Amino acid sequence: MLGSGHQDTGGSSEDAVVAGPPELGISRxxxxxxxxxxxxxxxxxxxxLRETYPELQITIVVTRMAQRFVTRQAxxxxxxxxVLIDEWPADAVTARHVELCEWAQAILVxxxxxxxxxxxxxxxxxxxALLAxxxxxxPIAIAPALPPGGLDSAALRRHWATLAERDNIVLMPPREGKSLTTGRMDGWVPTALPDVLRRLEACRHELDKRERAVGLNTIDWRAL
Structure with a gap:
């Protein structure tokens, strides 16, 4: 299994929901x-998400390929x-990536x-979305869904290791699932969302703690 200090594994969606949702320290x-x-x-x-965190503001961005499986209207x-498409509008008067980056307190892929x-x-x-x-x-949580053989792909392992070096990225290994193409249990589906949010919140807490520590150790030369 892919390894990283920011990874965790999850059980079924039903188990995760029954276990209870994690508290979130974000509003966007x-x-x-x-x-x-x-x-x-x-x-x-x-x-x-809406029922569990009624005060949470959610902005959704879908890729063009995602629209093969879920509609923006739904x-x-x-x-x-x-619901935004992950592309720059031709008639945009603002920079969408800047707006998304400054607005989001956490990013979930x-x-x-x-x-x-x-x-x-x-x-x-x-x-x-990529530029943001x-x-x-x-904190950014990445929850992959992979085809048969995807988990053992040399390319995926290389990219996974690269992302694992970023302090603000949480990598959630997928769990075994049934491939819609082969009909066998050789596909990989995302870890249940509550488990992903739990790790995302832990990452946010750690980043905040580091930021506070840096602030306490920073000398304000203007005050001397």
Missing amino acids: MLLVITGSASATAMPFWVTW LALRIHDD YPATMQFIARLALGMADSP AQCSSA
């Missing part, structure tokens, strides 16, 4: 949905707001495809 979350068949479950999870109905993981690890910034993630110091 950017949810990025990429083009995996696991995106079909996102209306359920977005409904769960998601928008659950957050009572527009769920599910994350191998394509998105690779682009993030390589430093690519060819979409608003590259520039953000907020």
Whole structure:
């Protein structure tokens, strides 16, 4: 299994929900949905988020490939707001990536495809969500959904190791699941969302603690 100090494994979605939701110390979350068949479950999870954290503001960005599996309308109905496509509007008068980066107190990529993981690890910034993630110091949780053989891919392992070096990124190994193509239990589905949020909150707490420690150890030369 892929290794990193910021990783954890999760059980089934039902077990995670029954175990109870974690407390969140944020009020604004950017949810990025990429083009995996696991995106079909996102209306359920977005409904769960809204019911569990009624004060949480959620901005949803979907990739073009994600729209093969879930519609923007299905998601928008659950957050009572527009769902963005991960591209820059031709008639934009503001920089969407800057707005997303400054607004989000946490970023959740769920599910994350191998394509998105690779682009993030390589430093690519060819979409608003990617550029926002590259520039953000907020905690970012990556929950992959992988095809058969994806977990053992040399490319994935290389990109995983690269992302594991970033203090603000939480990598959640996927769990075994049934491949819709092969019909066998050789696919990989995202860790249940409550477990991802639990690790995301732990990362946020650790980042805040480090920031406070740096602040306490910083000398204000202007006061001397």
